[in-house]
Amino acid sequence: MAEQLESLASPLNTIQEKWKLLPAFLKVKGLVKQHIDSFNYFINVEIKKIMKANEKIVSDADPNFYLKYLNIYVGMPDVEEGFNITKPIAPHECRLRDMTYSAPITVDIEYTRGNQRVVRNNLPIGRMPIMLRSSNCVLTGKSPSELAKLKECPLDPGGYFLVKGVEKVILIQEQLSKNRMIVETDRKGLISCSVTSSTHERKTKTYVVQKNAKYFLKHNTFTEDIPIAIAFKAMGVESDQEIVQLIGTDARTMAAVAPSLEECHKAQVFTQKQALRFIGVKVRRSRWGGPKRTRVEEAREVLHSTILAHVPVVKFNFRLKCVYLALMVRRVVQAQAQDRVDDRDYYGNKRLELAGQLLALLFEDLFKKFNAELKKIADQTIPKPRAAQFDIVKHMRQDQITNGLVNAISTGNWTVKRFKMDRAGVTQVLSRLSFISALGMMTRISSQFEKTRKVSGPRSLQPSQWGMLCPSDTPEGEACGLVKNLALMTHITTDSEEQPIQRLAFNLGVEDVHLLSGEELNSQDSYLVMLNGNILGVICDHQHLIRSFRKMRRAGYINEFVSICPNHEHRCVNIASDAGRVCRPYIIVTNGRPMVTNRHIEELTKGYRAFEDFLREGLVEYLDVNEENDCNITLYEADITRDTTHLEIEPFTILGVCAGLIPYPHHNQSPRNTYQCAMGKQAMGAIGYNQHNRIDTLLYLLVFPQRPMVKTKTIELIDYEKLPAGQNATVAVMSYSGYDIEDALILNKSSVDRGFGRCLVYRKQNCTLKRYSNQTFDRVMGPMVDAATRKPIWRHEILDVDGICAPGERVQNKQVLVNKSMPKQTMNPVQTPGQQPEYQDVPITYKGPVDSYVETVLVSSNQEEAFLIKMLLRQTRRPEIGDKFSSRHGQKGVCGLIVNQEDMPFTDQGICPDIIMNPHGFPSRMTVGKLMELLAGKAGVLEGKFHYGTAFGGSKVKDVCEELVQHGFNYQGKDYLTSGITGEPLNAYIYTGPVYYQKLKHMVLDKIHARAKGPRAVLTRQPTEGRSRDGGLRLGEMERDCLIGYGASMLLLERLMISSDQFEVDVCGECGLLGYSGWCQYCKSSRNVSSLKMPYACKLLFQELQSMNIAPRLKLVKYNE
Amino acid sequence: MADLEQIRTRVTLTEHEVINTHSTDFPGNYAGYDDTWSLAKFEEKFRVNIVSLEGSELEFDMVGIDAAIANAFRRILLAEVPTMAIEKVFVHNNTSIIQDEVLAHRLGLIPIHADPRLFEYRQEGDDEGTAEDTLEFHLNVKCTRNPQAPKDSTDPDEIYKDHKVYTKHLKWVPLGNQAELYSEGDIKPVHDDILIAKLRPGQEMDLKLHCVKGIGRDHAKFSPVATASYRLLPEIVLTEEVKGERADRLVRCFSPGVMEVTEENGVKKARVVNSRLDTCSREIFRHPDLKDCVKLNKLRDHFIFSVESTGALAPDVLVCEATKVLMGKCRKFLSELDAAADTEQQNLR
The missing domain is CATH 3.90.1110.10 (RNA polymerase Rpb2, domain 2)
Structure with a gap:
C-alpha cells in the first residue's frame, strides 16, 4: 500500500500530444459519422428486421395462397436509361440533372402461383434514396483523385441525400427516451x-x-x-x-x-x-x-x-x-x-433519432402499405375466374415505396400513421453558403419541443450535455436552446443485439425476474437489473456485475457502445444498448495512471496504430451520458487522483464545429461565441473543390480566400484551412472620421483595389422544355434579327444560334437568356394535322440592376422532362459601403467608408491598415479573444508561422508578446502611427495587427431599393410591396401618426391618396351610392350626381359591402354651405 | 527654456501616449522666437540626404521641413504619380477556371515596365486607343500534355506544358510607330515570374490587353510605389547615467545597434550609439526602474523617407516626379490665386 501511494505521489509524465487521438478518431468516423452509421445500419440490418417482421402475406380469399419474403437488399445507386437499362450514377450527375440519387430495393420471395410454389429472386419493390458516403454510395472508399474524376469534393462530409437534384439533410431529432x-x-x-x-x-x-x-x-x-x-x-x-x-x-x-x-x-x-x-x-x-x-x-x-x-x-x-x-x-x-x-x-x-431510424419508421409503414395493397389485390382477384393464373408478382408496383420515400425527404413531412406521427420540417436543404454552414447543418439537432412555449428548462444548457453538445452553437431567438449542435467527438449509438447482453448478465449472476417473488425483487440487499428499460432480474453484488461487465466491454466481448451504470437511488443497474444515445470516447485511467502512454501516441503518429486499436486494447472507451455519471473524469493528467477512472482526450472537444473556429473562445463573453457560430455560417469563402462544377440557385464565393493567421486544432481537423471563408486583414483599432460609429468599419481603398473582400455571386436560371398531351412541345428559337442592320435585336444580343445565351456573354437587365416559345394550344389536339401549331413567346429574361456574365450553360434532361436548360450567371463584386463584415468573435459591422490609402494612418514601417475598427466595440462586448487573436496574428506574421488559438489552450499571450518584442515591436501590440491626412503623429498608440475577417452574405447590392413611380397592385391600385416587385416604401401607421400629430394634413392627403390610389368616383347626392359617368343607376337620374376623389381601396370597400347586402351611403354637403 | 525647445522641435513618446505631436512653430506663437518663413532660412535648414538607393528601394532623409509638406510628397507618391497599367482586357477566349473578371483584375495589378512620361492619358470613352496613349499586349497560352513526360509522373510540371501562365507570356505588340520609339526590352512587365493563372490540358487563354496611363487615386494598380512612407528620426536621450546590470537591461530594451555598453574602470555604462536604428518599441517602459532614465524623442522635422518602387520607374525618379507634380499643383494654385485677384480687381473697378 505504501508503495502504491508512493507511486501515486511521483510526478506523472504527461502524455505528449494526446490530442492526436482526435484526428485518428475523425479519420475513422468522419465528421458526420452519426448520420452515415445510422443509415448504414438501416439499409444493412434494420431493413432485414423490418422484412422479417412483415414477411408473410396471406389472402382471405384463398387459404393456400401466400407470399413470403426471404430476403431484402438495397443495391447500388443507378439510373434507368430507357426500358430495363440501368447504369450506375454518380451523385454529381444527380445534382446537375435534378434527379434522385437512389438505389433499387430488391427482394427474394417465395409465393404460390396456382398450385405451384415459386421462388423469385431480386424483384424490385421500390427505390431507396441513398445517403452520400454511406456503405452503398459510389463515393465510399474512393481516393481523392477518384473523387475528383466523379466531380466530387474530397472534403465534402456526405451524410445527406440527393432528391430531385436538391441536397437534403435529415436533421437529428431529439426526443425523450422510450421505454423508460x-x-x-x-x-x-x-x-x-x-x-x-x-x-x-x-x-x-x-x-x-x-x-x-x-x-x-x-x-x-x-x-x-x-x-x-x-x-x-x-x-x-x-x-x-x-x-x-x-x-x-x-x-x-x-x-x-x-x-x-x-x-x-x-x-x-x-x-x-x-x-x-x-x-x-x-x-x-x-x-x-x-x-x-x-x-x-x-x-x-x-x-x-x-x-x-x-x-x-x-x-x-x-x-x-x-x-x-x-x-x-x-x-x-x-x-x-x-x-x-x-x-x-x-x-x-434523451435519445437522438437519426436518418436511419426515421427512414426505418417510414419504410416499415410503406412496406406494410405495400403488403396490404398486395393482399387487397389478392383478395379481389383470386375469386374471379380468369384465363391466366393469378401471379402476384405482376401486381407489385414500385412507385408507392419510391414516391413515399422521395416525397418525405423532399418535403420534410414525416407521416407514420401507426405511430400517429406527423412531423413537418424533418429535412432541410443543405445550406451551401460556406463549407462551415454545410458542416454545421450536419451536426444540428432539432428538438421536438414547440418553439412557441416560453419555458426555460428545455432551452437552458444542461450540465449533462457537457462534452456531448456544443455549449455555444445555438441560434438566437425563438429556437434558442431547442436547436443544438453536436460537439466534435460525439457519437450517436445504433441498436445492438439484446440477447448476448442478456445471456452475459445471467452468467454474471443476475437472477432471472421470472423466478423471483415480489419480496425478493424488492429485497434491501439486492439491485434490480434493467436492460433497455425492461426488468432483467436481480443482482446481489452489483459492483461486481458492473466491474466485470465493463471489463468484458473493454476486452471487446460486447459492443463498445453498450453502457452500464448503477442508480443507487432506485437500487438498480441500468444496461443500455439502444440506439440514439450520445456518447464520446475517454482515455481509461487505472490505478491513477492513464492507459494511453506516450508510446501509444508515438505508434499512432507513425501509423502503426489506429483509433480502433485503442478501443480494442481497452485504452480508450466510449461513455454515454448515464455512464459518465458513474465515472470520475479529469480534464488534465495533473488532476488524476486514486479515484479517477477516465481522462479527457482534449478539453476543446466540448465545442462543436462552428465554435471550434473561434480563436481563444475561452476569453470571450459567451454570447459572442454564440453570435459567431451563427455568423460563421453566413461567411463567404470556398465551399468545396467542386464549387465551379456545381450549379446552385445561389452561391457566394470569395475570390481570394485565406487561411486564418491564428488557427485552432479544430480548424485543422475539419480542413477549414483548405476551404477557408475569410481574409486576414490588418486592423487598426482606432477612431477615424465619423463613419465608424455603431460598429461600422473603415476600409482601405487600395486594399479593396487589390482584392480584399472581393466576391463572386453565382445565380442559377432554369428552363425546362415540356412536351404536351396534344403532341405539341415547347421550342427554343434563334435570335430575332433586325431587318435593317442584319444584326440580332438588343434583347436577343447574347443569344447563340440555338436560342440559348452564350457562355462568357454579359447580360443586361431585360435581355433574353432563353428564347423559348410555347404552343398556344396545349390541351386539345391540333385541328388540322398538317398545320403548324401557333406559338407564343415565353422568354426567360434576366432581371437585375447590375449586369451578369454567363458562366455556363447546361443542356440536359431529367427523369420527367425531355429538356432541362440550366444557366449559371456570375457577378463579381468588390466591397462597397454597406457590405457586412465580421471577425470571428461575433463582432459584425458594415463598411461605413472606403478611404484612399494616402489618407489612412501608417506605421513607421509604412504599414497601412486594411480595416479601421472603432474601439468602442470592445468595452461592452468583452471579446478579449479578438484582442488576443490580433496579438497572436501579428507575432505569427513576424515569425512566419501560424499561432494557435485553440480553446482552453493555444499560444500564451506572454509568449506571443515576447515574440513581438524580439521583432522590435511594442510588447502590447500598440504601434506608433502617423496620420495620413496631416502627416503628424497620432497622439495615441494604436493597437494594430492582423485579424481574420469574414465577409458576410448580406450585401447592399441585394438590398438596395428606392422607387419614385412604378407598378401597382391590380386589386387595390396601390403601389406594390417589396423590393422584388419594385414596390413602394410604405408610410405606415406610426409615420401616419406623426404627420397627424404634426398637423400636416395636406402631406397626409398626398401620401395616402394622391400619390397612392386616387380614384375619381361619381356619387349620387340623393341616395348616397356610387354611380358612374354622371348617372345614378339607383335613382335613374343624373340630377344630384357629383364627382369626387377617394382612394380606390375605399371605393372597393363600398362595392364589396354592397355585394354583402350592406349599403354604404355617402352624405354629400357642399363645402361652401 | 529647454522645455520649450523640446516642445518646438521634438515629438515625445511617453508610456501611454505621444505628446507634442503638432508642430507649433507658427509665427508669433512663441515669444522670443522668430518663426517667420523666409527662403534664406529655409535654404539654410533644408537638406536632403540620400541614405541608400538599392534597386527599387530608396531611403533618404528630408530635414528642415514641415510635416504637411513631407506628407504631401508621400501622398503624391502613393496616389498622383502616374504609371502604366493594364486597364482594358479583351477576352477572345478564356477556358481556364479563372473567371474573366478575376483574370482581368489580376492582370491589372501586374506592374508594367514602361515610362509613363512618354504617354498621354487616354480620353474618356475611347475604347480603341492610339499609339500615344496605349500599350498593347497579347496573352496567348494553351496548355497541352507533355508527350515526353515519364509514365508514372504525377508532377504537373512534368506532365503538362504551359500549365502555368506567367507574366513572361505577355507579349508586347507595338501600335503605330511604337516599334521605332521603343525597343523590345523597354516595354515589358517588371517581373516575368508573376503567376497569372494555372491551366490544364485543353484550356487556353487568348487575350488582348490595353495598358493606359493612370494615377493611384483612381486605382491602386496605377500607384508607382509598393509603399512610400516616412518616419521621424528617433532620438534617445539618457537623462542619467545607467550602470552595471541596469545598463545591460537598458541596452536590451532597444533595437540592436542603438545602444552599447562600455566599460569604464570596470563599471559598465550604457551609451547611445545610433538612435536612428530604433524601432520605437518602447520596451523601456516595462522596466519601472529604467523608464525614467531615458527620454524617447523624435525629431519633428527630420523625415526618413522610404520609397519602394513597383519597378516601372526608379524610386529616385519617382521622387523627382512627385516633386514635379507638387510644383505643378503650386503653380496651379498660384495661377488660381492670380485669377481670383484679377476678378476681384475687375469687380472693384
Whole structure:
C-alpha cells in the first residue's frame, strides 16, 4: 500500500500530444459519422428486421395462397436509361440533372402461383434514396483523385441525400427516451410515473398517477383511470398480499399503497375475471369493426398489447408486466417520500433519432402499405375466374415505396400513421453558403419541443450535455436552446443485439425476474437489473456485475457502445444498448495512471496504430451520458487522483464545429461565441473543390480566400484551412472620421483595389422544355434579327444560334437568356394535322440592376422532362459601403467608408491598415479573444508561422508578446502611427495587427431599393410591396401618426391618396351610392350626381359591402354651405 | 527654456501616449522666437540626404521641413504619380477556371515596365486607343500534355506544358510607330515570374490587353510605389547615467545597434550609439526602474523617407516626379490665386 501511494505521489509524465487521438478518431468516423452509421445500419440490418417482421402475406380469399419474403437488399445507386437499362450514377450527375440519387430495393420471395410454389429472386419493390458516403454510395472508399474524376469534393462530409437534384439533410431529432420510466409532477402538483412504450407495432404512453392518496393506471384507451389494484388483479395477481409484496413491503410503501387496495373492495373486484370485466367496461372501443370480442377479451387484449407494450407478455403470462407496473408504483411512492422527481431535461433521458431510424419508421409503414395493397389485390382477384393464373408478382408496383420515400425527404413531412406521427420540417436543404454552414447543418439537432412555449428548462444548457453538445452553437431567438449542435467527438449509438447482453448478465449472476417473488425483487440487499428499460432480474453484488461487465466491454466481448451504470437511488443497474444515445470516447485511467502512454501516441503518429486499436486494447472507451455519471473524469493528467477512472482526450472537444473556429473562445463573453457560430455560417469563402462544377440557385464565393493567421486544432481537423471563408486583414483599432460609429468599419481603398473582400455571386436560371398531351412541345428559337442592320435585336444580343445565351456573354437587365416559345394550344389536339401549331413567346429574361456574365450553360434532361436548360450567371463584386463584415468573435459591422490609402494612418514601417475598427466595440462586448487573436496574428506574421488559438489552450499571450518584442515591436501590440491626412503623429498608440475577417452574405447590392413611380397592385391600385416587385416604401401607421400629430394634413392627403390610389368616383347626392359617368343607376337620374376623389381601396370597400347586402351611403354637403 | 525647445522641435513618446505631436512653430506663437518663413532660412535648414538607393528601394532623409509638406510628397507618391497599367482586357477566349473578371483584375495589378512620361492619358470613352496613349499586349497560352513526360509522373510540371501562365507570356505588340520609339526590352512587365493563372490540358487563354496611363487615386494598380512612407528620426536621450546590470537591461530594451555598453574602470555604462536604428518599441517602459532614465524623442522635422518602387520607374525618379507634380499643383494654385485677384480687381473697378 505504501508503495502504491508512493507511486501515486511521483510526478506523472504527461502524455505528449494526446490530442492526436482526435484526428485518428475523425479519420475513422468522419465528421458526420452519426448520420452515415445510422443509415448504414438501416439499409444493412434494420431493413432485414423490418422484412422479417412483415414477411408473410396471406389472402382471405384463398387459404393456400401466400407470399413470403426471404430476403431484402438495397443495391447500388443507378439510373434507368430507357426500358430495363440501368447504369450506375454518380451523385454529381444527380445534382446537375435534378434527379434522385437512389438505389433499387430488391427482394427474394417465395409465393404460390396456382398450385405451384415459386421462388423469385431480386424483384424490385421500390427505390431507396441513398445517403452520400454511406456503405452503398459510389463515393465510399474512393481516393481523392477518384473523387475528383466523379466531380466530387474530397472534403465534402456526405451524410445527406440527393432528391430531385436538391441536397437534403435529415436533421437529428431529439426526443425523450422510450421505454423508460420517468417520474414527474403534473400541473396539479401530483406525482405520476409515465412510460412511453414503443415497439414495432405501436407507440403508447402509460401512466401511474396518484389521486386522493390512491394510485391509478391511466391510459388513453381507458375512459377513466383504473385503480391500480384492479389492474394487478386483471393481470392475474389476485392476492392483496402479493400486490403489496411486488410494490414493496417497507412500512412507508405499505402505508402508501393500503388505500389503493381498498378500492377493490369498493368496486367488489376480487378475481381476475371480475377485474377484467371492470376494465372491459372502461375500454374505449375502436371504431372499426374488427373481430367481435367480449368485454373481458377486450380488456385482456388491451392489457396484453397496449398497456406497457414494450414489456413482453408471452401466452398471456402477465408476470413481467405486473413487476414492471409495481415498480412504477414504487417509483411514485419513492418520489413522494423524497419529494424529488426526475429531470426531463437530463441528457441521459434523451435519445437522438437519426436518418436511419426515421427512414426505418417510414419504410416499415410503406412496406406494410405495400403488403396490404398486395393482399387487397389478392383478395379481389383470386375469386374471379380468369384465363391466366393469378401471379402476384405482376401486381407489385414500385412507385408507392419510391414516391413515399422521395416525397418525405423532399418535403420534410414525416407521416407514420401507426405511430400517429406527423412531423413537418424533418429535412432541410443543405445550406451551401460556406463549407462551415454545410458542416454545421450536419451536426444540428432539432428538438421536438414547440418553439412557441416560453419555458426555460428545455432551452437552458444542461450540465449533462457537457462534452456531448456544443455549449455555444445555438441560434438566437425563438429556437434558442431547442436547436443544438453536436460537439466534435460525439457519437450517436445504433441498436445492438439484446440477447448476448442478456445471456452475459445471467452468467454474471443476475437472477432471472421470472423466478423471483415480489419480496425478493424488492429485497434491501439486492439491485434490480434493467436492460433497455425492461426488468432483467436481480443482482446481489452489483459492483461486481458492473466491474466485470465493463471489463468484458473493454476486452471487446460486447459492443463498445453498450453502457452500464448503477442508480443507487432506485437500487438498480441500468444496461443500455439502444440506439440514439450520445456518447464520446475517454482515455481509461487505472490505478491513477492513464492507459494511453506516450508510446501509444508515438505508434499512432507513425501509423502503426489506429483509433480502433485503442478501443480494442481497452485504452480508450466510449461513455454515454448515464455512464459518465458513474465515472470520475479529469480534464488534465495533473488532476488524476486514486479515484479517477477516465481522462479527457482534449478539453476543446466540448465545442462543436462552428465554435471550434473561434480563436481563444475561452476569453470571450459567451454570447459572442454564440453570435459567431451563427455568423460563421453566413461567411463567404470556398465551399468545396467542386464549387465551379456545381450549379446552385445561389452561391457566394470569395475570390481570394485565406487561411486564418491564428488557427485552432479544430480548424485543422475539419480542413477549414483548405476551404477557408475569410481574409486576414490588418486592423487598426482606432477612431477615424465619423463613419465608424455603431460598429461600422473603415476600409482601405487600395486594399479593396487589390482584392480584399472581393466576391463572386453565382445565380442559377432554369428552363425546362415540356412536351404536351396534344403532341405539341415547347421550342427554343434563334435570335430575332433586325431587318435593317442584319444584326440580332438588343434583347436577343447574347443569344447563340440555338436560342440559348452564350457562355462568357454579359447580360443586361431585360435581355433574353432563353428564347423559348410555347404552343398556344396545349390541351386539345391540333385541328388540322398538317398545320403548324401557333406559338407564343415565353422568354426567360434576366432581371437585375447590375449586369451578369454567363458562366455556363447546361443542356440536359431529367427523369420527367425531355429538356432541362440550366444557366449559371456570375457577378463579381468588390466591397462597397454597406457590405457586412465580421471577425470571428461575433463582432459584425458594415463598411461605413472606403478611404484612399494616402489618407489612412501608417506605421513607421509604412504599414497601412486594411480595416479601421472603432474601439468602442470592445468595452461592452468583452471579446478579449479578438484582442488576443490580433496579438497572436501579428507575432505569427513576424515569425512566419501560424499561432494557435485553440480553446482552453493555444499560444500564451506572454509568449506571443515576447515574440513581438524580439521583432522590435511594442510588447502590447500598440504601434506608433502617423496620420495620413496631416502627416503628424497620432497622439495615441494604436493597437494594430492582423485579424481574420469574414465577409458576410448580406450585401447592399441585394438590398438596395428606392422607387419614385412604378407598378401597382391590380386589386387595390396601390403601389406594390417589396423590393422584388419594385414596390413602394410604405408610410405606415406610426409615420401616419406623426404627420397627424404634426398637423400636416395636406402631406397626409398626398401620401395616402394622391400619390397612392386616387380614384375619381361619381356619387349620387340623393341616395348616397356610387354611380358612374354622371348617372345614378339607383335613382335613374343624373340630377344630384357629383364627382369626387377617394382612394380606390375605399371605393372597393363600398362595392364589396354592397355585394354583402350592406349599403354604404355617402352624405354629400357642399363645402361652401 | 529647454522645455520649450523640446516642445518646438521634438515629438515625445511617453508610456501611454505621444505628446507634442503638432508642430507649433507658427509665427508669433512663441515669444522670443522668430518663426517667420523666409527662403534664406529655409535654404539654410533644408537638406536632403540620400541614405541608400538599392534597386527599387530608396531611403533618404528630408530635414528642415514641415510635416504637411513631407506628407504631401508621400501622398503624391502613393496616389498622383502616374504609371502604366493594364486597364482594358479583351477576352477572345478564356477556358481556364479563372473567371474573366478575376483574370482581368489580376492582370491589372501586374506592374508594367514602361515610362509613363512618354504617354498621354487616354480620353474618356475611347475604347480603341492610339499609339500615344496605349500599350498593347497579347496573352496567348494553351496548355497541352507533355508527350515526353515519364509514365508514372504525377508532377504537373512534368506532365503538362504551359500549365502555368506567367507574366513572361505577355507579349508586347507595338501600335503605330511604337516599334521605332521603343525597343523590345523597354516595354515589358517588371517581373516575368508573376503567376497569372494555372491551366490544364485543353484550356487556353487568348487575350488582348490595353495598358493606359493612370494615377493611384483612381486605382491602386496605377500607384508607382509598393509603399512610400516616412518616419521621424528617433532620438534617445539618457537623462542619467545607467550602470552595471541596469545598463545591460537598458541596452536590451532597444533595437540592436542603438545602444552599447562600455566599460569604464570596470563599471559598465550604457551609451547611445545610433538612435536612428530604433524601432520605437518602447520596451523601456516595462522596466519601472529604467523608464525614467531615458527620454524617447523624435525629431519633428527630420523625415526618413522610404520609397519602394513597383519597378516601372526608379524610386529616385519617382521622387523627382512627385516633386514635379507638387510644383505643378503650386503653380496651379498660384495661377488660381492670380485669377481670383484679377476678378476681384475687375469687380472693384
